[in-house]
Amino acid sequence: MSTPDQDKNELDKTLLHLGPGEGSKVEHIKVESNYLRGQIVEELAQDTPRFTEDQVQLIKFHGMYQQEDRDARQARKAAGAEKAYQFMIRSRIPGGALTADQYLVQDDLSERYGNHTMRITTRQSFQLHGILKGNIHATINEINKSLLSTLAACGDVNRNVMACPAPVSSRAQAQIQEIAHKLAMHLAPKSSAYHEIWLDGEKVASSEEPEVVVEPMYGTTYLPRKFKVGVLYPGDNCIDAFTQDIAFIARVEDEQLVGFTAVIGGGMGATHGKKETFPRLGNPLADVSVDQVLKVAETIITVQRDYGDRTNRRHARMKYVVEERGIPWFRQQVEERLGYQLSDPSEVHFHDVDHHLGWHQQHDGNWFLGLHIENGRLRDTETLQLKSGLRTVIKEFRPNIRLTAQQNILLIDIPKEQRAAIEARLQGFGIETDAEAIGAYRYAMACPALPTCGLAVAEAERALPGVVKQLEANLQELGLDGEKISFRMTGCPNGCARPYMGDVGFVGRSRDLYNVHVGGDWQNTRLNTIYAQNVNVKDIPSVLSPLFTLWRDEREAGEGFGDFCHRIGVEQLKERAAAQPVTR
Incomplete structure (x- = not known):
C-alpha cells in the first residue's frame, strides 16, 4: 500500500503533465507557478493598473482579490476608458485577535491607500478595499511589520482560523484561542514566495533552477478549493460550526479542556441552477485529544487534497467528498494516514449564539x-x-x-x-x-456584493439596511419588537454571509431579485429552505409579513421564528400566508 506522501507525489506528477482539457485551468496555473511565485514580481513592476488572468489566480494565495468599481463600469466603457481596477487586501487574523497597534495600522492603511473604510469579515478578519496596484506592496509590507499577515487569507488553502472571540473566562477558553493560532500557523503554506515578494524583495528563483519540496502538506497543487477551520467553546455556536470544513468543538470537564469533537464537511457555496452544488452542514467525525488536533487537521486536509474534484471548481469543496463518499469512508482514510484509530464522536449541542x-x-x-x-x-x-x-x-x-x-x-x-x-x-x-438600542439589525449580516465583488449579481451590504428597517417596523406593528430573528443577505449564491443558516436568508438571483429562505434555527444547526423565489427587494417585507403574523398567533411557547417555519413547513406556510392580509 502506498503512503500518503507517495500518493501526493504521484498526484503532483500527474498534474505537472496535464494534457489539454485535463483538470481545471487553475490547477495548471498552480502547478506552473513555482510555488505561488508566477510572474507576480514582473507584473508588479509594470505600469498597468491590473494583473493578467493567471496572476489574478495566484495573488489570491497572497491575500488579495483583483476587483473593479462596477458602479463606474458603464461610464468608463462609454468613455472608452479601462475598467476601474482596484484590489481588496485581506489579513489573516486567527480568532479575530489583534492588538491596539495592529488595529491602528489597518486603520492608517485604509486612509493612506484604501477607500477610507475597513470591513470586518464573517471570518473575523479585516479587508481593505480600494487599494491600487502601485500600493499593494507597501500595504502588505506594513501589515507584516505589525506582525499580522495576508498569506493564505484567500486562495486554495486553509484560510483564517476562527474561534470564539470572547475574552477568556477560564484556562479552557484561553486554550481555544491558542489552538486557533497554532492551527493557523501549522496549516499555512510553507513556500518562501510570500516572503520574497512582499517582505525582503529578494529575487524570485528561476523556474529553471532545481526546486526543493517546500510544501510538505500542500504539494505543488495546493488544495482543490478553499478550506475553512473553526474552534468553538461548548454551547455557544458564535462561529457557525456546521458551516466549516472542520470545526473543533471543545469538550470541557470541570473547567478543564479535555479534547474536541471534530465535525467535518460543512460549506455554504452553491450555484443557481446547478443541482450538483448545494450548501451542506458538517457531520461529527471523531473525538480527538488536545495533542492530536494539529495532526488530525492536517490529515483531514490531505484527504481533501487527494480526493477533492480538480476538474470542476464548483464541485471542489470537501463537503462534496464527504457527501458522496460518506463519513465512514472518510474516517477510514484519516485513520490509515494517522496510523491509529480515533474515538467515536461525542454528541454536539449548542444552546445559543452569543x-x-x-x-x-x-x-x-x-x-x-x-x-x-x-x-x-x-x-x-x-x-x-x-x-x-x-x-x-x-x-x-x-x-x-x-x-x-x-x-x-x-x-x-x-x-x-x-x-x-x-x-x-x-x-x-x-x-x-447599548445592544438593546440597536434593534433588529444587531442580528443581521450582509456580504459586500456590489460594487466591488465580481461574483455579485445583486446588492447586499447596500440593500439589507433598508430591508431590515422595514421588517423591523412590521414586527413592531405586530407587537414582536425585541424578538430574536437573524437576517442574512448575499449578492450571489456563494454564501459568504452564511444566508443558508439562521432564521431568514436572502440570496441574490439578479439585479434587485432574491430567493427568500426561512426555517433555519437561532443556534445555526439547521439549513433553512427556499420559501419564495425571485422576489423584488421592495417586496421582501410584504412576503414575510404574513409569516410574522402566523408566528405571533400560532407559535408554541418560546418558539423562534425559524423553528416555527420549520415546524409548519414551507408548503403549509405558503398556503396559509396567502390568506393573510398584505402589509407593506
Whole structure:
C-alpha cells in the first residue's frame, strides 16, 4: 500500500503533465507557478493598473482579490476608458485577535491607500478595499511589520482560523484561542514566495533552477478549493460550526479542556441552477485529544487534497467528498494516514449564539465592550463617526481587540475605572454602546456584493439596511419588537454571509431579485429552505409579513421564528400566508 506522501507525489506528477482539457485551468496555473511565485514580481513592476488572468489566480494565495468599481463600469466603457481596477487586501487574523497597534495600522492603511473604510469579515478578519496596484506592496509590507499577515487569507488553502472571540473566562477558553493560532500557523503554506515578494524583495528563483519540496502538506497543487477551520467553546455556536470544513468543538470537564469533537464537511457555496452544488452542514467525525488536533487537521486536509474534484471548481469543496463518499469512508482514510484509530464522536449541542454585544465582565475583573458594526463596515458618515471614534478610543485607552463572526468588534481588557470615559468618548462620536438600542439589525449580516465583488449579481451590504428597517417596523406593528430573528443577505449564491443558516436568508438571483429562505434555527444547526423565489427587494417585507403574523398567533411557547417555519413547513406556510392580509 502506498503512503500518503507517495500518493501526493504521484498526484503532483500527474498534474505537472496535464494534457489539454485535463483538470481545471487553475490547477495548471498552480502547478506552473513555482510555488505561488508566477510572474507576480514582473507584473508588479509594470505600469498597468491590473494583473493578467493567471496572476489574478495566484495573488489570491497572497491575500488579495483583483476587483473593479462596477458602479463606474458603464461610464468608463462609454468613455472608452479601462475598467476601474482596484484590489481588496485581506489579513489573516486567527480568532479575530489583534492588538491596539495592529488595529491602528489597518486603520492608517485604509486612509493612506484604501477607500477610507475597513470591513470586518464573517471570518473575523479585516479587508481593505480600494487599494491600487502601485500600493499593494507597501500595504502588505506594513501589515507584516505589525506582525499580522495576508498569506493564505484567500486562495486554495486553509484560510483564517476562527474561534470564539470572547475574552477568556477560564484556562479552557484561553486554550481555544491558542489552538486557533497554532492551527493557523501549522496549516499555512510553507513556500518562501510570500516572503520574497512582499517582505525582503529578494529575487524570485528561476523556474529553471532545481526546486526543493517546500510544501510538505500542500504539494505543488495546493488544495482543490478553499478550506475553512473553526474552534468553538461548548454551547455557544458564535462561529457557525456546521458551516466549516472542520470545526473543533471543545469538550470541557470541570473547567478543564479535555479534547474536541471534530465535525467535518460543512460549506455554504452553491450555484443557481446547478443541482450538483448545494450548501451542506458538517457531520461529527471523531473525538480527538488536545495533542492530536494539529495532526488530525492536517490529515483531514490531505484527504481533501487527494480526493477533492480538480476538474470542476464548483464541485471542489470537501463537503462534496464527504457527501458522496460518506463519513465512514472518510474516517477510514484519516485513520490509515494517522496510523491509529480515533474515538467515536461525542454528541454536539449548542444552546445559543452569543453576539457578545454590550458590556461584560471578564474573569480577571476587567471588562469588554462589544460594539455592533453594521455589515462590518467601519466608516464615517454625516450622522455616525464610527471609524474616527474607534480610532480615538483605541489610541487613548489601548484596549486589545477581537473581531467577531457577526462582523462586530470587541474592545477587551478594559479596567473598570475606564468604562465611563470610554462610554463618553464613543457617544460623542454617535456610537451606540447599548445592544438593546440597536434593534433588529444587531442580528443581521450582509456580504459586500456590489460594487466591488465580481461574483455579485445583486446588492447586499447596500440593500439589507433598508430591508431590515422595514421588517423591523412590521414586527413592531405586530407587537414582536425585541424578538430574536437573524437576517442574512448575499449578492450571489456563494454564501459568504452564511444566508443558508439562521432564521431568514436572502440570496441574490439578479439585479434587485432574491430567493427568500426561512426555517433555519437561532443556534445555526439547521439549513433553512427556499420559501419564495425571485422576489423584488421592495417586496421582501410584504412576503414575510404574513409569516410574522402566523408566528405571533400560532407559535408554541418560546418558539423562534425559524423553528416555527420549520415546524409548519414551507408548503403549509405558503398556503396559509396567502390568506393573510398584505402589509407593506
